Amino acid sequence: MTGADAALQELLLLAAARHMLTKAVLSKPGDSREKKTVLTLRRIGQDERLQAERFLTDGKALHENLPAAPSPRL
Numbered sequence: 001m002t003g004a005d006a007a008l009q010e011l012l013l014l015a016a017a018r019h020m021l022t023k024a025v026l027s028k029p030g031d032s033r034e035k036k037t038v039l040t041l042r043r044i045g046q047d048e049r050l051q052a053e054r055f056l057t058d059g060k061a062l063h064e065n066l067p068a069a070p071s072p073r074l
Contacts, residue, residue, distance in 0.1 A: 005030075016041050016050050016068040033057055041068060 015021035016039075024039040035055045042051045042065070049065040056062065 012039065013050070013067075013069060016048070029054075 012021060012024060019041075021039075022041050026037040026039070027035075029035075029037055033056055035057055037055070038053045040051045040053070042049050044065060048068040050068045052064045052066055054062045054064075
């Protein structure tokens with residue numbers, strides 16, 4: 001992950017944690033197998049998660065639930 005990617009990831013997680021982000025569409029992924037990624041803030045059980053839905057060029061969609069808070073720095 002590049003420094004710019006890490007900075008964007010941290011910014012998205014911070015916005016989600018502050019409830020300033022409800023949905024983000026990333027339309028130019030670095031991986032040529034992907035068309036776009038859609039991030040949506042969701043409540044799963046007692047936790048808030050960012051659901052990452054990645055749309056691939058072969059028509060498949062992959063889902064991943066990410067913590068909706070930035071990780072603490074050590």
